[in-house]
Amino acid sequence: MERSKLKKMEEKGKKYFRTHEDLAIYQLAFETAMQIFEYSKKFPVEEKYSLTDQIRRSSRSVCANMAEAWRKRRYKAAFVAKLNDCVRGACRRQAEAAETQVWLKFAVKCQYLTVEQGRELYAPYNQVLSGLVKMITHPDDWLLD
Helix, strand or coil: CCHHHHHHHHHCCCCCCCCHHHCHHHHHHHHHHHHHHHHHCCCCHHHHHHHHHHHHHHHHHHHHHHHHHHHCCCCHHHHHHHHHHHHCCCCCCCCHHHHHHHHHHHHHHCCCCCHHHHHHHHHHHHHHHHHHHHHHHCHHHCCCC
């Protein structure tokens, strides 16, 4: 990015992020998805194509959709739509952060995770959801000029 654009962003009070990986909520979602992956290695074999697969997919999907949204910052509607995919909880595709929390609850109830492990993994998704909602409600702070 050219210096004049960076200077303009600094004057507007915007912090410059090179990639989606610079975002704290992305880093938190990625780290939590990796923790879920590690814990889910110990889930029973009979859960391989159900709970294990679902919780891994939904946790990874949060990160993937954030990356896609980041690339769509030139277009407000596309950016917001892709961020909404990250938080979707009751829609047809129902993936992402809210779904991951549901799968975590199942993992605890089935005793594949301890209550403490479940809380350790559940809580970061509240932070991720909060951060995504802020980005959705204030997209102009993130859009490319």
